[in-house]
Amino acid sequence: MADGTIPNAGVAAAEAAFRAAQQRKKWRRRLLPLAGVAAFLLSWAFLVEVLQVPPFVAPSPQAVIATLVAKFDMLMRNLAVTAMEALAGFALGNLAAIAIATVFVHKKSAEEAFFPVVVLINTVPVVAKAPILVLLLGNGMEPKIAIAALICFFPTLVNMVRGLESVNPQAMELMRVLSASPREIFFKLRVQNSLPYLFSALKIAASTAVIGAIVGEWIGSTVGIGALIIQATYNFDTALLYATVVVGSCFSVLFFFAISLLERMVVRWQAPVVG
Amino acid sequence: MNAQTIAPAVACRALSVRFVTERRTVTALENVSFEIPKGAFLSLLGPSGCGKSTLLRVVADLVNASEGACDVLGGSPEAARRERKLGFVFQDAALLPWRTAIQNVELPLEVGGGIKRGSSPTPRELLRLVGLEGWENSYPHELSGGMRQRVSIARALLGSPQILLMDEPFGALDEITRDRLNEELLRIWQETKTTILFVTHSIYEAAFLGQKVLVLAANPGRVREMVDIDLPADRNLAMRDSEAFVRIAAHLRALLGSC
Numbered sequence: 207m208a209d210g211t212i213p214n215a216g217v218a219a220a221e222a223a224f225r226a227a228q229q230r231k232k233w234r235r236r237l238l239p240l241a242g243v244a245a246f247l248l249s250w251a252f253l254v255e256v257l258q259v260p261p262f263v264a265p266s267p268q269a270v271i272a273t274l275v276a277k278f279d280m281l282m283r284n285l286a287v288t289a290m291e292a293l294a295g296f297a298l299g300n301l302a303a304i305a306i307a308t309v310f311v312h313k314k315s316a317e318e319a320f321f322p323v324v325v326l327i328n329t330v331p332v333v334a335k336a337p338i339l340v341l342l343l344g345n346g347m348e349p350k351i352a353i354a355a356l357i358c359f360f361p362t363l364v365n366m367v368r369g370l371e372s373v374n375p376q377a378m379e380l381m382r383v384l385s386a387s388p389r390e391i392f393f394k395l396r397v398q399n400s401l402p403y404l405f406s407a408l409k410i411a412a413s414t415a416v417i418g419a420i421v422g423e424w425i426g427s428t429v430g431i432g433a434l435i436i437q438a439t440y441n442f443d444t445a446l447l448y449a450t451v452v453v454g455s456c457f458s459v460l461f462f463f464a465i466s467l468l469e470r471m472v473v474r475w476q477a478p479v480v481g
Numbered sequence: 482m483n484a485q486t487i488a489p490a491v492a493c494r495a496l497s498v499r500f501v502t503e504r505r506t507v508t509a510l511e512n513v514s515f516e517i518p519k520g521a522f523l524s525l526l527g528p529s530g531c532g533k534s535t536l537l538r539v540v541a542d543l544v545n546a547s548e549g550a551c552d553v554l555g556g557s558p559e560a561a562r563r564e565r566k567l568g569f570v571f572q573d574a575a576l577l578p579w580r581t582a583i584q585n586v587e588l589p590l591e592v593g594g595g596i597k598r599g600s601s602p603t604p605r606e607l608l609r610l611v612g613l614e615g616w617e618n619s620y621p622h623e624l625s626g627g628m629r630q631r632v633s634i635a636r637a638l639l640g641s642p643q644i645l646l647m648d649e650p651f652g653a654l655d656e657i658t659r660d661r662l663n664e665e666l667l668r669i670w671q672e673t674k675t676t677i678l679f680v681t682h683s684i685y686e687a688a689f690l691g692q693k694v695l696v697l698a699a700n701p702g703r704v705r706e707m708v709d710i711d712l713p714a715d716r717n718l719a720m721r722d723s724e725a726f727v728r729i730a731a732h733l734r735a736l737l738g739s740c
Contacts, residue, residue, distance in 0.1 A: 376575035
């Protein structure tokens with residue numbers, strides 16, 4: 207070692223130790239979250255048991271699981287409706303946001319005229335928007351889709367405008383030196399530049415679209431996760447209420463991961479820090 | 482044809498550039514006149530705020546002259562830009578992060594109506610010229626600062642531009658990398674025979690690279706002196722320790738000191 211060379215056996219041992227440490231780290235990352243969930247469920251079951259919580263106040267985790275199994279078909283039927291509303295709203299809201307962001311970037315005067323209106327609409331809370339849209343669009347799926355779309359729209363619009371505009375000024379000068387047309391600048395520079403911004407907005411929208419659809423179903427609806435939540439609450443059926451919430455959250459999480467996966471496939475270069 | 486061969490690569494006559502802002506009007510360049518022949522290597526040296534980057538941008542048709550004129554290859558800067566006779570290397574390389582090295586070099590083929598290929602080298606050949614063979618499919622974030630700047634030089638050389646404009650391209654690099662790239666740039670200049678305008682605020686870089694150094698003074702930016710660098714064309718880094726080089730560097734420093 208003194209002459210600067212490392213014996214081969216030493217390298218192999220160090221590599222083996224490193225691999226073992228990596229392996230331990232991997233298992234710890236997998237097992238610890240599971241242990242956390244298990245501890246949470248156990249203390250929940252323990253508290254319900256010890257404090258003798260009546261079932262109309264809060265259910266035991268066993269009861270929730272039993273309901274999930276017994277009423278699985280019914281839960282899935284209702285989830286399908288909510289999922290469809292959330293997905294349709296997600297698609298509509300984001301497409302509209304992307305289209306309007308494109309217009310804003312090309313026509314500064316349009317941005318100056320209409321951005322305040324957009325901000326104004328965004329300041330109205332979802333629970334207040336819901337009744338307005340139900341009165342406008344009736345009792346079907348339309349008002350729920352509209353609410354989910356509205357809730358997705360704003361973050362995507364803001365991020366998309368920023369992504370399209372925050373192009374490296376030297377890259378912009380490069381395009382000028384190359385005599386690039388506005389169309390080429392848009393597709394070869396701005397759109398690519400906006401993708402990391404767009405995906406960070408889409409990930410927010412994935413969970414808020416589901417919230418929008420559920421809130422929409424709270425008002426005058428007979429099917430869907432939101433309607434089920436209201437019915438279960440009025441019937442003091444806490445096990446069903448909790449099971450419904452679990453199903454709704456699981457769907458949100460899946461939706462979020464699907465978007466994250468898509469992001470990893472589309473944005474292959476190292477994403478800049480998007481704040 | 483004959484007139485073209487006589488016409489200098491860049492000729493500025495009484496060029497002034499002013500920027501009007503809300504608070505005040507800044508005179509970036511005032512009454513700048515100079516000329517450089519085709520195939521020359523000109524260093525632009527001066528303190529910050531002397532308008533050397535602005536001068537480069539006038540030649541590239543990124544900034545308009547307020548007064549006077551700048552002829553590029555016997556025509557207007559706009560004509561030279563439209564005919565794709567200019568290559569520009571930016572301070573921060575300005576690579577597109579979603580494109581691999583070779584895709585970045587290919588960008589000039591895809592925009593502005595593309596480039597007449599003719600006998601000019603391919604993107605792959607240019608990456609080899611700048612010493613990046615084998616890195617074609619790497620993304621910019623996988624490359625070091627020096628390598629990114631090499632990609633950007635290869636991109637600027639695509640289509641064999643007649644003038645290469647370089648805006649402090651090695652300013653953000655460490656000294657060792659910078660020295661190596663300086664030597665390579667001289668080799669590339671000799672191989673491609675293109676005219677180079679090179680902005681720097683390093684006395685040594687300016688003197689080592691340039692056949693001539695245009696020393697600029699600040700506030701407002703104006704020509705201090707056009708200095709001929711009396712060194713052999715075939716230069717190497719060891720030359721920077723020679724008596725002749727030290728004398729030139731001292732002269733340049735004296736000019737900057739009296740700005």
